[in-house]
Amino acid sequence: MSKLPDPDYLYVPLHQIKYGLENSAILELQKNLQTLGYYDQNPNGIYDDQLADAIFSLQKYYGIVTDENEPAAGYFGPKTSTQYKDLLKNNRETIADNTSQIQSVNHNIPLQKVEEKNPVINKIILSQ
Numbered sequence: 001m002s003k004l005p006d007p008d009y010l011y012v013p014l015h016q017i018k019y020g021l022e023n024s025a026i027l028e029l030q031k032n033l034q035t036l037g038y039y040d041q042n043p044n045g046i047y048d049d050q051l052a053d054a055i056f057s058l059q060k061y062y063g064i065v066t067d068e069n070e071p072a073a074g075y076f077g078p079k080t081s082t083q084y085k086d087l088l089k090n091n092r093e094t095i096a097d098n099t100s101q102i103q104s105v106n107h108n109i110p111l112q113k114v115e116e117k118n119p120v121i122n123k124i125i126l127s128q
Helices: 024-036 049-061 078-106 111-117 120-125
Strands: none
Touching (some): 024 049
C-alpha cells in the first residue's frame, strides 16, 4: 500500500519538474499521482507525455485549465503545485487506506463495489 507524504513537509521543487527531465522529484510526483489515481504508468522519474497527460487530467478536473491547447496544460506550475499539495493534504489518509481499492478498479472490479466502500474514491476515479 502506497502512503502519501505529509504535505506539511512536502516541498515541490518546481525547477526540477519540467518536461524532458529525469529526477527523483518527478519520480515522487509520479508515485503520488499514481496513488491518487491520475497516473496509470510505472513511475520512472521521467517527465514525458504520460506524466503531462496525468497532470492535465488533474488540472482539468480542478479547473486550472479547460483545454489541452492552453499553454499551462500538462505543465506542473505554481497553480497545479498548490492544488496537488491540497489534494495530498485532504486525501492523505483516505487514499493511503484505499490504494488497494483504487488498484482493484484498475483491474476491472465493478466500480459499484468501490463506491459502496468509500464515496471519496469517486472524485478521484471520475477525474481519470
